[in-house]
Amino acid sequence: MPPISEKGKQMPSSPIRKLVPFAEEARRKGRIIYHLNIGQPDIHTAPLAMKAVHASHPKVIEYSHSAGNESYRKKLAAWYNRWNYNITPENIMITTGGSEALTFTLMSCFNPGEEIIIPEPFYANYNSFAVAAGVKVVPVTSSFENNFALPAPSDIEKKISPKTRGILISNPNNPTGYLYSFEEMQQLKAIVKKYDLYLISDEVYREFCYDAVPFHSVMELKGVDENVILIDSVSKRYSACGLRIGALVTRNRMVIETAMKFAMARLSPPSLGQIAAEAMIDTPESYFKEVYHEYLERRNYIVNALNEIPGVKCLMPKGAFYTIARLPIDDCDAFCQWLLSDFEYHNQTVMLAPATGFYATPGLGKEEVRVAYVLKKEDLKKAVECLREALKIYPGRK
């Protein structure tokens, strides 16, 4: 048998993935599982998506332009310019999800062996995209105690080497729910300017910012036009994850032109998804308000409920739909597996994401789990009940 590639061997299998067989086994036993482990919301997709697709009768479902339909890019540029980002359709490449936008960015801007600095904990798939592109992830740790704020600029600068090419943030943050402040964005700007680095900002959760804390896009930063790259997606904004439509946005012409070479090789992003995505730009405010209030209520409920469980500490996140909870346990990987394999409460259990998968530094996050509040409140309630009961009897309780 011919060998598998080294990259293939190195591709991380995240802690959540290791739980999947245990979840399947639990389901086979008839167990009800509350999934707080995933980023797939139960929120209904913006209705204009299927309306546009239903109204579409193409004789031939053709390739689109490799950068995406021009009509869509024009509308999307106008959408960004509601916030005065000064984006042209030429600054935008429509991609197959935010995932592809990030892959194209890494491939276009980083040589194999070069380094990308990412505040940890971070979205676990960043590891996979980095391995695929041969890029080395250099974590800089943010802490539960400090609310998962951006690490001090001096801590970030300590991580910069001659091989550093860029910094990647997710804002609002997955998995912490942290929302970077104006000052933090300015700190990042100063660093990328000083060292001439790329600043890549994954802003797919930008619609979900709570408590009137303002969101600051990387596109607001002045004087670093050539440095900043925005990763966007319709997945969370309109609860349309399955469309696989994202965008790479940058005013750096060389980056867009280089990414275009990768884009042309794969021909085009999905045509039906683009029809839906373009139409959804006209989604009325009422949809976002409804969704926002739903998430807000869920967040308030779950954070308070988790903090009421003895020994549990949970921050009140300002963005996205995740929070990191600190639990009185020995090891989150063992605990999350035990929840599926050994535990049940009235034939129910809960699936959580072990936080170890979000840290690149070994040993960190062992007492933390990521909680995604993507279920309706009744289910969140039952999930919290399960967790409370589980922590009473978990053998590895501290």
Place this chain on the structure above:
Amino acid sequence: MPPISEKGKQMPSSPIRKLVPFAEEARRKGRIIYHLNIGQPDIHTAPLAMKAVHASHPKVIEYSHSAGNESYRKKLAAWYNRWNYNITPENIMITTGGSEALTFTLMSCFNPGEEIIIPEPFYANYNSFAVAAGVKVVPVTSSFENNFALPAPSDIEKKISPKTRGILISNPNNPTGYLYSFEEMQQLKAIVKKYDLYLISDEVYREFCYDAVPFHSVMELKGVDENVILIDSVSKRYSACGLRIGALVTRNRMVIETAMKFAMARLSPPSLGQIAAEAMIDTPESYFKEVYHEYLERRNYIVNALNEIPGVKCLMPKGAFYTIARLPIDDCDAFCQWLLSDFEYHNQTVMLAPATGFYATPGLGKEEVRVAYVLKKEDLKKAVECLREALKIYPGRK
């Protein structure tokens, strides 16, 4: 400005792409261009695609399984098994087009610096996928004189080095239209068995085989289960290029498991595309017959018409919807550009793909162009007229 990656610089810009600005300029001048340069057919998409999408009313457009919907994989396995390929749903990964299937294959099976042998001329984007994965393309030349048949096994073996990991073929072939025979497939099998290589077969044109010449899938080969990987797509089969649905099919469990790690990072293939693709499996024979006869008539027309132009030689291809024509010209890149920038016949011109882009060996293909017969016969007729007139006055005529 931070630097662009070396890969980004190396990503080939194919000769067709270099023609695009000239085509745009011609269009601005009001010129009618007959596009024989592209693989986007004008054939109507199998009607079950949009029918299924119109009948679909998802409340939430969710991520699918990273390997694609199980229902689709089951149906697709059954489809392959009409030819007794002995494929299970676990052997199949649904991908975002054949492009992604090939990218995942290269990433999973090849280390950077390792080599893939490809008979040239070959589909130009293979170069791009190879550069992205850091894989070195080693061409083995097939010739116009020999009908673009598979090079002799001894010629292929000469190209094998300790770094060789696999052989990639496209069957029926893009750009030559060549259809590999039973004997040629056996020769390839013997080589991959002898040297323990992967044999990757891109069979996206399998529905288009003419003159009762049988098609032989890589999946028919016995005793090399761990070596063979099939790249498939719905793009050409159902004329549904824009759906971006393909498949990676292999009985090698390690390859599928490794590819799954890359697939999980990008979450899922497009959901709407999968709905359409699954439904299209039930497309009645009448659709394929109609399309087949349309292509057959086009092929017969264009090959005969091209051969009637003085100095032009064109093979009668047995598959796909391309043929390579040899023209009495100095340089196909210059000629194809001249057609767009300088030539017009009754305000019309024709766009062709310079064959240089399909060869990895420098200097080859200079007198050849790829002709895609993806337009209706009236347009093919006008395109041939343009070419005939152009060759009368082209300054670089030999």
